[in-house]
Every structure is written in C-alpha cells, then in structure tokens.
Amino acid sequence: MTSSLVLVAVIGVATYVFLSALLRFTQDPMEPPAIETSVPFINPLLGMLSGMQSYVVKMRDKYNLPMYTLRMPGQRIYIVNSLSLIPPLQRQIKTIAFAPIEAQAAATVMGVGPAGNAIIGSDKMFEKDSYLSTFVPSTHPALSPGPGLDALNNAAIQYFSKSLASLGKNGSTTVELFSWVRDELFMATTESIYGPKNPFRDPALKQAWYDFEPSIMVHMLKAWPSVLARKSLQAREHLLIPAFEKYFAENSHHQGSVLVQCRYKHNTGHGLRGRDVAATEIGQMVASLTNSLAASFWMVYHVFSDPVVLSECRAEVERLAQVDDNGVHTVDLANVKSLCPILLSTWQETLRYVHIGIAARVVMEDIMFDNKYLLKKGATVMTVAPVQHTDASVWGPTANSFNHRRFLREEGTRRTNPIAFRSFGGGAVLCPGRHFVSTEVMSFTALLLLLFDLKPVSKDGTSKWLEPRKNLPMTSSMPTPKDELLIEIVPRNEWEWRVNFSASSRGVNIVAEDVA
Ligand code: HEM
Incomplete structure (x- = not known):
C-alpha cells in the first residue's frame, strides 16, 4: 500500500515537473502571460470545462490583466479583457481571422460538400472578391436600412399580428413561455425570409430544426457526430437540406424576401450548386434564429416580470396607438425604432445582461499584436462578452444588475464606452441582422404589451415571476432557460387592432458603428 502511494506520488511529481518544463519551454515571455499554471495545462482545462463564461470573468477579477494566455492540452487560447485592445483586434482581419472559422462551420455544421467547400474555404478566402469577403455585403440590400429591410420586418410583424389576434380570440391561454415565444419568433422569422413557400410551415421540418440545433458544437468539433449527434445529423441530412434543395429547385425564393x-x-454567383446552396441555408438559419429566439424570451421575461419596467414600456407603446371614431385601434410599429427609448434601452440591457457570446478568431501567423504581445500561429483569440459586459469600470457598481434605463441618454450622465457593448460583435464581424432582429423583437414585445397581460402560473397559486436558471451553450450568444415558466396570457380588452409597419428606411441605433 505504502509503496503504491509512493509510486503515485512519484508519478504525480514527475508529471508536474514535466508539464511545468513543457510550459516554460513553449511559452514565450513576449506572449500574454500564462495564468493558472499551478498545475499547468490541467487547471485551465478544468476551469473552462466548469463553465467557460463564468471562468473567464473569474480570471479577469483574479488577475486583472489586459490579456492573458490559457494553455490547455494541444490548445493556446488568448483571452482579451481590455476594451482598449478590442479596436486593434478588430483591425487584424487577415492575421487574427474569422474566415477560417466560417469555412470550418460550412464543412462541419452546415454539411456543405467538397465542391462547395473548395469555394468557401479556398486559399483565396481573404481576397476582397472571395465568397466569404463578399457574403455580408451581398446581404446589405436586405439587412441594411432600406426597403428590403422594411419588407422583411413588415412580414414578421404581420405574422405576429395575425397570430396574436387569433390567440386573443380564445380568451386566456396558458403556455410554457420559452416554447411559445420561441415558436412565434421561429415562424415569424422564417415566414419573413422564405415567404409563402416557407418550408417550415411543415411542423415536422420545424421539429427537425429543433433536433438539429442542440448538437451544433458536436458538428463543429467533428466529435464523431454520426454517434454523438445522430439525431441532429439525420435531421440535417434527411430533412433540412432536402427541404431547402426542393425550395430552390422550385424557384420558391422568387416569392421570398430580398x-x-x-x-x-x-x-x-460564386459557383455553388444544388445541395451545397441548400446546405448554406443551415448556417444562415443558425445565425438568424439561434440568438434571436432566446433573446426574445429574455426580453419578454424582463419586460413583464418587473412592474416598473412593464408600466414604463407599456406607457411608451400605448402612446403609439391611435383610435378612430369606430373604436378601431391602429399602431404603426415602425415607430418602436425611434419613439420608444425605454423599450430600446430595455432591449439593449437584456442583451448586455444576458449575453454569453464568445467571439473566436484564429491566429494565422506569428504576429506582434498592438506592439506588445506575441501571438503564435494556430492559437485562438477570444473575447467573451460577459467579461466586457460586467466590467465595473465601464458600467459602474451596478454592472451585475439589470437596469432597464441604463442605455437612455439622460442629461448629466456619462456616456459609456460604446465598444463595451459586445452583443452584436463589432468591426469587420458586426452582426448584419441587428436592425432586423431589434425591430422584430421590440415590435413583438410592443404588441404583447398592447394586447395582453402575462401572469405566471405557479403550483402554489402565488402567481410570482421566478427568474429561470440558464443553460449556457457555447455555440449561442444567448442562454436558454433551464426552468419552465408557465404563463397565462390574458387579453387586456376586446378592442379591434390594425397593426401597420410603415416604410421608413431607418435602422435601430444600437451599436457603436450605428451611432458613429
Ligand atoms: C439577438 C439576436 C442576435 C444576436 C445576439 C447576434 C449576435 C451576433 C454576433 C455577436 C456576431 C459576431 C460574431 C463574432 O464576432 O464572432 C454576429 C454575426 C453575424 N450575425 Fe448575428 N446576431 C443576432 C441575430 C442575427 C440575425 C437575425 C441575422 C440574420 C438575419 C444574423 C446574422 C449574422 C451573420 C451573417 C453574422 C456573421 C457576420 C460576418 O461573417 O461578418 N444575426 N451576430
């Protein structure tokens, strides 16, 4: 027994000495300092596995470094804490790059085949006319302020308007809040994008999406998806991609959105064909749905669960409504963009407070970053939104609490550094869908405020809002709720409503780049 213990101790010490030496010889003193090295490689790994977002916030508070290295087996991750390092990071688009991650996602998550991957992941991906460099600009006619964006938002709002009107006709209805909000947003978003031939009108296909989505990370890491993500893989290969192939083969997109x-x-135009075109839609669905569905749930939760937020937001949207001589109420939801500052601030605060997004980039060659840090080829650089979103030096002592008025421009208050709001990324990788989703979610919330009261249904009959715990997936910027929330949706009155969305060619000023 004693000799076994001695053997274990010797192995332990030898391993420790080996790992310490390995770290010492492979970590350049010019790199951002390596932290958590008391058991090299293992401590950071365990920390990351315990919950990456909370771990990096803890590391920020413990070491107070602008940037540091986490060394893990086979992995070097540089975490950026300091806001001042974000602009230079955003400028290094070719050396600290997003494109290789997108190319990998096309092959692994979307299931694009070899011919398509040769185009998307080509050696020329950084050239200005490549598939990846031109993708986001190609969607500007639809997602930047203008008629294409107005039409997209109008279609989503008309969906909500019909769906909520028919819900109101049934009197009170009890729903599980996340499932219900998720379905409303899912259908409104896919209807607005795909038009009258939206393949997701088939409930089996919608279910296929929900079967596919939870295993995105398994696909991305190529962690044996045929075994570990079997249901997800089957949904993608046998239902989702074939449905999109049929949609394009029948030219249904001609009736869809811009x-x-x-x-x-x-x-x-870049040479993709047939099944590969269909597969790229999987990536677009991930981008346009995963964060939006969860974000809209948290928005509804934060607006309705706090009586002060509820009454202030409701008062604002009620001011948008007009009544004619016949008692018909009309609301133009295009006005939520400019006439509802508290609702907008609540949306921004929801995104700040709840966001768990990780922006990852690949270091393409050894470089000196910001003339200070050596970054090694092959490493990953990460900014993790909760680090910047809970930085007390930016947001003040209330950084960790929800303040729906935080983003209001009030006289006498200091303007926060807009770079600190990471909810839609920034620089070259700025979310192009931010105007669409912001108008969509604010309009949905505004309609709910006008039409319904939301009352929690608890088993003990107390009708108290309880904040659900959060699942923190690594592939989404917004957590999903871990706990179910039963809610009674009660119509506020029997008024007839006309819901309009007038063309304004305006966006929502939400990130630094919009207000600059
Ligand atoms: C609340 C909902 C949303 C959130 C929180 C969100 C957040 C983000 C963030 C943080 C990024 C940057 C990722 C990075 O830096 O690695 C991003 C990129 C992107 N988002 Fe969104 N997004 C949302 C909705 C949408 C919608 C509705 C669309 C499309 C209609 C969309 C399309 C995209 C695309 C295509 C990119 C990649 C941009 C590029 O490659 O340069 N997103 N989003």
Missing part, C-alpha cells in the same frame, strides 16, 4: 434572393445570387 434576403433569401441575395443569398441565392451570392451562392450561385
């Missing part, structure tokens, strides 16, 4: 038409033109 967005789906831009995407089709971009794909085919």
